[in-house]
Amino acid sequence: MTGSARDFLEFHCIPEAALRWILGRAGELAKSWDERAMPQSLAGKRVALIADDSGWRNTTAFDLGIQAMGGICVHVPISFNAREETGDLTGYLGNWFDMLVIRTKELATLKAVATASSVPVINARTRSNHPCETLGDLAYINGRRGTIDGLKVVGVAADANILRSWVEASIVLPIEVVQVYPERWHIRDTALLSGRFRRSTDMDELSDADVVITDSWPGDASEDVLADYRLGTDLLDLLRKNAIFLPCPPVMRGQEVTVEAMQHSLCQSHAAKAFLLHAQNALMEWAAI
Structure with a gap:
């Protein structure tokens, strides 16, 4: 398998035009949030939220946002670089989920997951960077x-x-x-x-x-x-x-x-x-x- 074109691992892995769209769209979604009228953009989407590291702000925001936009968020209690090979874990996750949001220590681990994944992988924080x-x-x-x-x-x-x-x-x-x-x-x-x-x-x-x-x-x-x-x-x-x-x-x-x-x-x-x-x-x- 090859990585998804919609990964967000490092800030500069997304083209400028796409980043500008995201920044503008965030302003629109802020208004929708205040009006309690969030678009159901993730309806039918199943998102794995993996917190293989400490912290709470952006993982809580991901969970809340997924639900507010109609998606299904599952907290997956796994750790990378432990008993199971990263490629194997990624393959199993790909059977069930449409997107992987991962907070882990090493950026190299996240890149390995993205390489093996056919669904988008989002960096929810590493020790090397915190693009969100x-x-x-x-x-x-x-x-x-x-x-x-x-x-x-x-x-x-x-x-x-x-x-x-x-x-x-x-x-x-x-x-x-x-x-x-x-x-x-x-x-x-x-x-x-x-x-x-x-x-x-x-x-x-x-x-x-x-x-x-x-x-x-x-x-x-x-x-x-x-x-x-x-x-x-x-x-x-x-x-x-x-x-x-x-x-x-x-x-x-x-x-x-x-x-x-x-x-x-x-x-x-x-x-x-x-x-x-x-x-x-x-x-x-x-x-x-």
Whole structure:
């Protein structure tokens, strides 16, 4: 068997036109959600939801979205790279399901599943990337600004899955992504070093940012090394008036952000994360075509 053309494993595996459709459709589905009039786009579709890793936000949103759009969602209690071969597991799943939504540790495992699967496979998070999280944020930004074109996104974060997904997005979409962090934690993966991504240690990069994101401090860092990269109201006050601050959950107040930063007018975390549901719903509609 060969993989499906509707897989979503990395952000840049979907053409720009399809991504733009998904972002626009997410805005439409947000209105349908508020009106409690969701289209039954997944009626008759059987979706396997596999959480081979911890976390709750996007898997809960997938479950809710599948049901709201008329599909059947089954939580499949399996683990990859254990007793059964990945190819065998994928074959058994393909007997019953029209789509596989998988949260697992290794991107390589997800790619192996997709290669063996004849139905679409959606990445619900790996340690290497988290494309649905970024898709949801972009859908929110698109709705707020009317476009994503020309965005400057500054990630005050170490090399981790959230930042990597934004970098992946910059490969296929016309957005600029800048990592601002001590060099020790810079992204060095040559596959991600596209023309629209660059690295810096200069916090002045935030001054003209349209979007600022954060992630949890790396576990091997001491506070004195990263203190200058903590986002507080003093720094947020210097951003553009229409900038969007999106600290990545789970937020560790007192580390990557201050307590006060979470109450700042530019912090739109809760509103943006609502679009995780809408973007994932639009993604599943696209995958089910």
